[in-house]
Amino acid sequence: MEKTTLRGRIWVLLDRSGKLIEDIDTDQIYHNAFLHITEVSEMGKYALGNLEGWKDFPAKAAPGDILVAGRNFGAGSSRQQAVDCFISLKVGAILAPSFASIYFRNAVNSGLPVLKSPRIERLAEGGELESGDELEVDFLSGQALNVSKNMSFAVEPMSTVQKEIFRAGNLFAFGRSSNRKA
Amino acid sequence: MGKTVVEKIIQAHTRDEARAGRIVWMDLDIRSARDFGGPNVVKHYEREYGDELLADRTKTFFTFDLCAPACTLRYADNQQACRDFALKHGIKVYDVDQGIGTHVLMEEGLAQPNSTVAGTDSHMNILGAMGSFGQGMGDVDMTFAFRTGRTWFEVPETTRVIIKGALKKPASAKDLTLFLLKELGTKRLALKAAEFYGQAAAGLSLAGRLTLCSLITEMAGIVGFVPEYNDAARKEIERFTGAPFSPFVADEDAPYAETIEINVQGLSPQVAAPPSPANVKPVADLRGVRINSGFIGSCTNGRTEDLAGAARILKGRKVKAGVMLKVVPATRRVYQELLARGILRDLFESGAIIVNPGCGGCAEGHVGLTGKGEVQISTGNRNFAGKQGKGETYLASPAVVAASCVLGQIASPEDL
Ligand code: SF4
Numbered sequence: 001m002e003k004t005t006l007r008g009r010i011w012v013l014l015d016r017s018g019k020l021i022e023d024i025d026t027d028q029i030y031h032n033a034f035l036h037i038t039e040v041s042e043m044g045k046y047a048l049g050n051l052e053g054w055k056d057f058p059a060k061a062a063p064g065d066i067l068v069a070g071r072n073f074g075a076g077s078s079r080q081q082a083v084d085c086f087i088s089l090k091v092g093a094i095l096a097p098s099f100a101s102i103y104f105r106n107a108v109n110s111g112l113p114v115l116k117s118p119r120i121e122r123l124a125e126g127g128e129l130e131s132g133d134e135l136e137v138d139f140l141s142g143q144a145l146n147v148s149k150n151m152s153f154a155v156e157p158m159s160t161v162q163k164e165i166f167r168a169g170n171l172f173a174f175g176r177s178s179n180r181k182a
Numbered sequence: 183m184g185k186t187v188v189e190k191i192i193q194a195h196t197r198d199e200a201r202a203g204r205i206v207w208m209d210l211d212i213r214s215a216r217d218f219g220g221p222n223v224v225k226h227y228e229r230e231y232g233d234e235l236l237a238d239r240t241k242t243f244f245t246f247d248l249c250a251p252a253c254t255l256r257y258a259d260n261q262q263a264c265r266d267f268a269l270k271h272g273i274k275v276y277d278v279d280q281g282i283g284t285h286v287l288m289e290e291g292l293a294q295p296n297s298t299v300a301g302t303d304s305h306m307n308i309l310g311a312m313g314s315f316g317q318g319m320g321d322v323d324m325t326f327a328f329r330t331g332r333t334w335f336e337v338p339e340t341t342r343v344i345i346k347g348a349l350k351k352p353a354s355a356k357d358l359t360l361f362l363l364k365e366l367g368t369k370r371l372a373l374k375a376a377e378f379y380g381q382a383a384a385g386l387s388l389a390g391r392l393t394l395c396s397l398i399t400e401m402a403g404i405v406g407f408v409p410e411y412n413d414a415a416r417k418e419i420e421r422f423t424g425a426p427f428s429p430f431v432a433d434e435d436a437p438y439a440e441t442i443e444i445n446v447q448g449l450s451p452q453v454a455a456p457p458s459p460a461n462v463k464p465v466a467d468l469r470g471v472r473i474n475s476g477f478i479g480s481c482t483n484g485r486t487e488d489l490a491g492a493a494r495i496l497k498g499r500k501v502k503a504g505v506m507l508k509v510v511p512a513t514r515r516v517y518q519e520l521l522a523r524g525i526l527r528d529l530f531e532s533g534a535i536i537v538n539p540g541c542g543g544c545a546e547g548h549v550g551l552t553g554k555g556e557v558q559i560s561t562g563n564r565n566f567a568g569k570q571g572k573g574e575t576y577l578a579s580p581a582v583v584a585a586s587c588v589l590g591q592i593a594s595p596e597d598l
Pocket of ligand 1: 247248305481482543544545563
């Protein structure tokens with residue numbers, strides 16, 4: 001059986017008043033001042049570099065960590081770097097109630113698991129998901145478990161396309177492995 | 183069950199069932215990349231596909247519009263990398279002399295009604311104005327599309343927006359659009375397609391439709407359509423497409439996520455104050471705010487009709503001393519029309535700076551940025567902090583920008 005779960009420590013992107021930050025845009029995720037960088041490995045240090053309260057994220061993040069953000073994550077421009085900076089840090093997944101459409105596509109195409117869960121806003125603001133908690137998500141069934149608090153909730157399972165691209169690694173690898181493109 | 187406009191267009195490009203919520207593999211009639219994103223597409227393509235052929239070189243294009251001609255070394259390098267790639271693969275470049283990519287694709291008859299068009303431009307959906315499904319995509323997506331001609335897409339739900347009341351002068355398509363943005367915010371249309379109905383929408387010219395559809399992105403929507411076309415708009419579109427125009431209409435029993443009614447009767451000129459396009463107020467609330475510069479152009483308001491409207495106000499008047507008004511026609515064709523009609527002369531004599539076609543005023547384009555403390559009034563579509571430099575940007579119609587530049591402060595054309 002192929003592994004269908006992701007496990008990692010979460011970072012809940014709250015603002016000072018304890019609210020999950022909505023509409024985080026691509027300039028806050030990866031500022032346009034660094035768009036000239038083309039090496040993915042160098043992008044990690046700028047991740048969330050323009051988001052108030054989270055500028056030290058690259059120093060704190062460890063491989064496999066999972067981000068929890070507010071609705072419309074990744075609004076704004078179509079820059080791929082806003083996804084690649086998390087790949088550079090080996091972030092395991094991003095959970096949000098919703099994503100901006102181009103950002104969502106870019107993440108899927110680059111093999112970064114992005115998972116929608118309308119419920120996480122209430123869970124995060126109610127203290128049931130806190131930074132540092134250990135989370136386990138089955139992206140096939142949509143079952144998520146906050147291991148630290150023994151609390152389970154649902155995320156939307158990955159679509160077939162998303163799953164296939166994720167398994168292949170990225171859109172290019174998927175294209176080569178599938179006869180879809182013919 | 184019937185289908186919405188976007189479902190019908192997608193259905194015509196896929197063998198899967200195109201229903202809201204489903205993910206389908208969709209053929210793209212046109213794939214394009216700009217001087218932003220284009221160089222990354224070249225890089226990905228060469229790394230992933232080497233010398234392999236494009237799916238179809240006659241459906242693949244570069245359009246350079248952001249920084250045209252290049253005003254930084256980085257843009258110059260990037261544009262040249264795209265030109266070299268284009269030469270190797272035999273694809274056409276609409277170079278720095280041509281203007282805004284989406285408008286060029288329309289004028290050249292490449293974007294057709296009911297077609298699917300993708301490019302590295304988050305305002306690609308502006309093509310909804312002529313019944314084409316345009317969509318902005320990232321560079322990985324576009325590289326794949328260059329090679330395969332297709333992409334995956336989640337068919338969006340559609341929201342129906344019924345606009346009640348008539349639009350009366352001095353209110354324009356931009357005032358209508360800003361007002362809708364205020365009413366709809368960035369949540370109501372999020373991830374949805376929109377269909378606009380009602381007299382005020384159906385009465386719009388092609389330029390007005392482009393204005394409306396260009397701000398769907400700021401509403402966080404996927405694409406907007408105005409499925410009822412008046413005869414004049416139809417003729418304008420046929421002039422470009424070269425064929426009788428028969429855009430898809432929604433079925434009577436098409437499923438909608440929501441139907442929203444918005445009344446625009448008696449609407450006055452509107453302005454979006456920084457720092458967000460949805461922060462919209464009537465001009466009356468902002469009258470008197472001093473401005474340092476004005477900008478008329480962009481994919482939102484760069485058509486002949488937009489610039490002619492501004493010129494009508496500026497003719498015989500002068501831009502206030504110290505105020506810098508920059509005018510950027512959307513395309514070379516628009517520039518030519520303005521030239522032929524004497525409009526450039528009127529603009530010039532009023533004191534405006536006339537710049538070659540392109541995006542110009544957005545990001546670090548070729549007409550320059552705003553400095554710290556500078557207040558700009560612009561016909562563009564974004565006023566986020568830092569987008570056009572360090573100054574503050576107010577968004578308004580060409581008429582309001584023109585009147586404001588004459589008076590040196592935010593004003594309505596009626597104030598003159
Ligand atoms: S005018 Fe501005 S918003 Fe429109 S396509 Fe050009 S850069 Fe984008």
